Amino acid sequence: MKRRTTSSKQAVFNILKSSEVALSQDDIEKKVAGEMNRATMYRILNSFCEDGHVHRIFSDDGRTYFAVCLNCKENDHHHNHVHFRCLKCLRMECLKEEIEIKMPQGYTFKDANCLVTGYCNCCS
């Protein structure tokens, strides 16, 4: 299934790319110009994740956030950096810090999703 370039995809990608924080589908819907179907947007976001352009962050607020992969090379996605969600301004951002996880004997690591909540420097 070869991917096709569409204006919807470009719009979503530009919003993600120009955002300094991770965005939920809801956030993106508010930022996008005009109308875009929710199902379509989820399909776009899912395809970005599959293709490795974007990564998901599963938050404790029940939403999934999306952010462009900055330090990930093609075929080398390391998502074991820490995400931070401010409990006051609700912004979700990627922290620089990476965590090292020693897996127990016999366990195989696949992916990590590390979320820290608290207050950012503006809200502390």
Added chain:
Amino acid sequence: MKRRTTSSKQAVFNILKSSEVALSQDDIEKKVAGEMNRATMYRILNSFCEDGHVHRIFSDDGRTYFAVCLNCKENDHHHNHVHFRCLKCLRMECLKEEIEIKMPQGYTFKDANCLVTGYCNCCS
């Protein structure tokens, strides 16, 4: 609002206590003897979390898992240990390892939810 001891609460707590893995509401419903209303169970689980007897794990499968606090003292809950979910047997367990997260300047830490996916020693 003083808490009251009920058989439903005891049942849920015993299930959580005797489980070596973290359980979702769905998991508990399957294990509980007889019927228990879903809303009731969520209320029970939420009260356990509020009281600090149980902690939540937000998983990438969209569910919330619950586990008794083992190494947490009253008023000192440190949930910055790592959780692991096996992609094959779907078990969710608490790993011993604790992570240290250096917060950026001005940020306040509140809680951490760190989930690793992969394959456990049985499924590797």
Added chain:
DNA sequence: TTTATTATTGCAACAAAGTCGCATTAATAA
């Protein structure tokens, strides 16, 4: 440039997790 192919979109319906109001039941205190 025109046509054929098939990825993408929008719509509506659906699914699952979790919450909430309200009347009823039952644990605890008086």
Added chain:
DNA sequence: TTATTAATGCGACTTTGTTGCAATAATAAA
């Protein structure tokens, strides 16, 4: 034993996310 109010069950609801299907449009082929 009675009064108080926390806990329960029920049903309706919300939110996040997915899916089938017909219509549309991006790309390849002619």
